[in-house]
Amino acid sequence: MSRESKIERWRLAVIILILAGSAVGLVLRLGYLQTVEHDSFVKLAAAEHWGKQEIVPHRGTIRDRNGYVLATTVTTFDVLVDPKASLTPDKIAKTASLIAPLVKLPLDQVRSALQSKGDKPALLAAEVPYETGSQIAKMQLAGIEARKVTKRVYPEGNLAAPLIGFVGRDQRGLTGLEADFNRELMGKPGTLVYERDTVGEEIPLGYREESRPQEGADVVMTIDRFIQRLVETELDKAMKKHNSSSATVIVMEVKTGAILAVANRPSFDLTKPNLEDNSKVNLFRIASITDMYEPGSIFKVFTMAAALEEKLVTPATPFKCTGVVYKNGWAIRNWNGAAHGNETMTDVLKNSCNIGTVWVGDLLGADRFYKYVKNFGFGQRTYIELEGEASGQVRTNKSGGWAAIDLAANAFGQGISVTPLQLVTAFGALGNGGKLMRPYVVRQVVDGGGTRDFDPVVVRRVLSEDTARTLTKMMNVSGELGTGNLASVPGYRIAGKSGTAQISLKGGYTGDTSVAGFAGFAPLADPRVVILVRVDEPKDIPWGSSVAAPLFKNIMEQTLLYLRVPPTEPGKVGKPAW
Amino acid sequence: MVSDAVTVAREEASPSLEGPRRALPAILPVAMAIVSSVSLLLLVQTSGMTTTGYEVKRLEQEREDWQQANYQLAAEVAYLKSLPRIEKEATSRLRMVPATDYLFVSVAKSPEVSGDGDPPLVQTKRPTVGRDDGWSQELLDWLGSALGLRDR
Structure with missing residues (x-):
């Protein structure tokens, strides 16, 4: 065999080897793809072939107790122009003439928007009504895009903003009721599974399976929009008048615990919540349930209630106020530094006498006092349906670090922290014949399947009816010269108590600021509403009787009128003008 | 073969x-x-x-279009029924002013308002406290009896 033929044979052998190797490689690769990678390719193929789409249900509506809409959802369209479309002048003119009347914009504005240069679509008209937007989308005009936008709207404006809360871009609740009742409001999303073609469009006769979404339920609150608006208006006026840093008002139905209004100031704009500024995030809280404070003299009524219930005192029990009492080496004085002299227990409340209340606290003793404090619901959550509720802070004689001075201070509302909601709920129990109600803010959830009602719940009986009636008479502020007389409402008998609390800091109190408060219910004979007013750091006058009581009076007067509660006292009855 | x-x-x-x-x-x-x-x-x-x-x-x-249109109309109705809008209409168009004083007056309870409906707009039972038996009340009583709404 010649050398050349040998080389040829070698070459042939190499080519055969390469081809055989390639063939083996291909077979192995195919085997690998068909076996090891089988599942992932099946998934890829299915993903290409099957389309799945979530059908978002319509978010439910939040209503007030009379059915008026406070928050609802509508779908609108944003109309955008796409500068990449590169339209001819004729096309621009034609498109502009078609779009301008629909989006209610001047023809020139639409034309210049269509002529503009850029990379991204630019907004031409926002929140175009659904019908018009849908019409624009169906026109399929080059350079024009109509995008569906789901939007939460608030017909009553920013009414009860922290309570209602707001939703995110995905229409899920972020704060307030929107978050706490998100599951009910959101409903259940549906799904659509379909076969699609190579460009991703649904095949008309292909497989299609649709499960319809379950629309979101409507949440009916106990809030009354009229009372809520009244409260917010009066709160704004008071904040301005006293230049205070913040304020809270709660209006509650005495017999049920239903919250008719709850307002905090400062507040925020529901349509534009500022999530970027950390200092504004606090505004999203429902301060009435999350923020604690020392209630001050308002708390004296609970000390008195306990002593009356235990039959340790009667309204006429005498006491001599010397103006000062010493506990653990600390001197306790009256709010005005005065000595009230001979007083009855009714006078102790009327004069808001610290010394008399300390004496009553001593009569009760720590065990009995803290038993009543707990029974009135302090130091524990009320279990209202809202998240973030604080339980308050009560240091009892069973807690570490407790001293006799604590009992004395707690008796007149210092050294104890409560939430405004706890305070108004406990005060309501006095007007409700001694029965403590669970506060609630949602009375009904209505969905396609039916209605779920939230009924009033009696937590416990704290006082006997007799004690509650006796205490109510002792708290009558109508026409009296007690600290709450500015709270008097002509034509009605009111039971109430003012309080001026110091603001606690670590290891003491601020010297120059206070929390002015007033709590009361009316009418005395058959209480309908209980109102708590709290005004923080008023700059002109510090006293609850001067700052909070008039605000209480304005709200109570108009609330009773609105609720058609007839007056029982002279002043507003039976003198027609004709 | x-x-x-x-x-x-x-x-x-x-x-x-x-x-x-x-x-x-x-x-x-x-x-x-x-x-x-x-x-x-x-x-x-x-x-x-x-x-x-x-x-x-x-x-x-x-x-879907009709459903969305319904939601939109419901929202529009809610806006029209809202308190800010009512107040605006009342003050700007109808030139109404907020009531600063009010009176509750006693009227006879008519058979139509008795029952378990909403509370009546006006007090139907005269309060025992603060009763005013002046000329106005007498006039009301007379009118009531003349119209057959109550016994004299």
Whole structure:
């Protein structure tokens, strides 16, 4: 065999080897793809072939107790122009003439928007009504895009903003009721599974399976929009008048615990919540349930209630106020530094006498006092349906670090922290014949399947009816010269108590600021509403009787009128003008 | 023997093959007609299904449009019933002012307002405290009895 033929044979052998190797490689690769990678390719193929789409249900509506809409959802369209479309002048003119009347914009504005240069679509008209937007989308005009936008709207404006809360871009609740009742409001999303073609469009006769979404339920609150608006208006006026840093008002139905209004100031704009500024995030809280404070003299009524219930005192029990009492080496004085002299227990409340209340606290003793404090619901959550509720802070004689001075201070509302909601709920129990109600803010959830009602719940009986009636008479502020007389409402008998609390800091109190408060219910004979007013750091006058009581009076007067509660006292009855 | 048998067989077979050959021109159009009919029916059915599919899609879109329009109208109604709007209309268009003083007056309870409905707009029972028996009350009493609303 010649050398050349040998080389040829070698070459042939190499080519055969390469081809055989390639063939083996291909077979192995195919085997690998068909076996090891089988599942992932099946998934890829299915993903290409099957389309799945979530059908978002319509978010439910939040209503007030009379059915008026406070928050609802509508779908609108944003109309955008796409500068990449590169339209001819004729096309621009034609498109502009078609779009301008629909989006209610001047023809020139639409034309210049269509002529503009850029990379991204630019907004031409926002929140175009659904019908018009849908019409624009169906026109399929080059350079024009109509995008569906789901939007939460608030017909009553920013009414009860922290309570209602707001939703995110995905229409899920972020704060307030929107978050706490998100599951009910959101409903259940549906799904659509379909076969699609190579460009991703649904095949008309292909497989299609649709499960319809379950629309979101409507949440009916106990809030009354009229009372809520009244409260917010009066709160704004008071904040301005006293230049205070913040304020809270709660209006509650005495017999049920239903919250008719709850307002905090400062507040925020529901349509534009500022999530970027950390200092504004606090505004999203429902301060009435999350923020604690020392209630001050308002708390004296609970000390008195306990002593009356235990039959340790009667309204006429005498006491001599010397103006000062010493506990653990600390001197306790009256709010005005005065000595009230001979007083009855009714006078102790009327004069808001610290010394008399300390004496009553001593009569009760720590065990009995803290038993009543707990029974009135302090130091524990009320279990209202809202998240973030604080339980308050009560240091009892069973807690570490407790001293006799604590009992004395707690008796007149210092050294104890409560939430405004706890305070108004406990005060309501006095007007409700001694029965403590669970506060609630949602009375009904209505969905396609039916209605779920939230009924009033009696937590416990704290006082006997007799004690509650006796205490109510002792708290009558109508026409009296007690600290709450500015709270008097002509034509009605009111039971109430003012309080001026110091603001606690670590290891003491601020010297120059206070929390002015007033709590009361009316009418005395058959209480309908209980109102708590709290005004923080008023700059002109510090006293609850001067700052909070008039605000209480304005709200109570108009609330009773609105609720058609007839007056029982002279002043507003039976003198027609004709 | 074998060839004879084949011959016989061929001779026997030839008259039976003649029949189908003769019938073929008749069967073929019938078969074609059947196939065409079936194809046409399939086409018609497919086309009908496609049309129905599009119609269903169109109706679903229409339903969605109406539903969204309903939500929008409900929101508009809510805006029109809202307190800020009512106040604006009352003060700017109707030139109303907020009431600064009010009076509760006693009127006779008519049979229409008795029952378990909403509370009446005005007090139906005269309060025992603060009763005013002045001329106005007498006038009201007289009017009430004259109209047959109460006994004198």
